[in-house]
Amino acid sequence: MDIEKIRTLIALMEESELVNLEISSDDEHISLTRHYDAPAPTMMAAPTAGAAPIATEAKPAMKPGSVETSPMVGVYYSAPSPNDPPFIKVGQKVQAGDTLGIIEAMKIMNPLEATQSGVIDEILVTNSEVVQFGQPIVRYKA
Incomplete structure (x- = not known):
């Protein structure tokens, strides 16, 4: 196994912000997974008089x-083929184990x-949207 090849793959993962990468060929298999640590808390200085307030971008609240x-x-x-109807639609009742879609990897x-079920x-x-590991796909009614 070539260590330079692995280093190149790690650099590619960091560049692309990939979480998982798996590559297989006839004679080798490489599987890389990145684990993120929680960022360390940072101390912020109290604003001085006359300092302009800093605007922060709020994330939209999840329903x-x-x-x-x-x-x-x-x-x-969302469907088995382009000409087929989607697996699910809003308002549809599904049971555990029902297919919600397909992810091509x-x-x-x-x-x-x-x-x-829900x-x-x-x-x-x-x-045809690219999804990431852990990205929400479907929300059920509360």
Whole structure:
């Protein structure tokens, strides 16, 4: 196994902000996973008189209700093929184990299955969108 090849792959992961990377060939298999530590708290100086306030960008609040998240990095497909209807739609009742979509990773089509039963409140991704590990895909009604 070539250490320079591994270093190059690590640099590629850092550049692209990838969490997982898996490469297989006939004679070798490389699997890399990045783990993030929580950032250390930082101390901020109290603003002095006359200092302009700093605007911070607020993240949009998540609606209540549980979500299904992507188990891997890949491309999300909402239907088995372009001419077929989507697996799910808003307002549809699903059971645990039902297929919510497909995530293509390294040319392998992986079904995204519901981990719980419920009613679909919102589909958070679009067809053919690249999704990241842990990214919310579907929100259930609360």
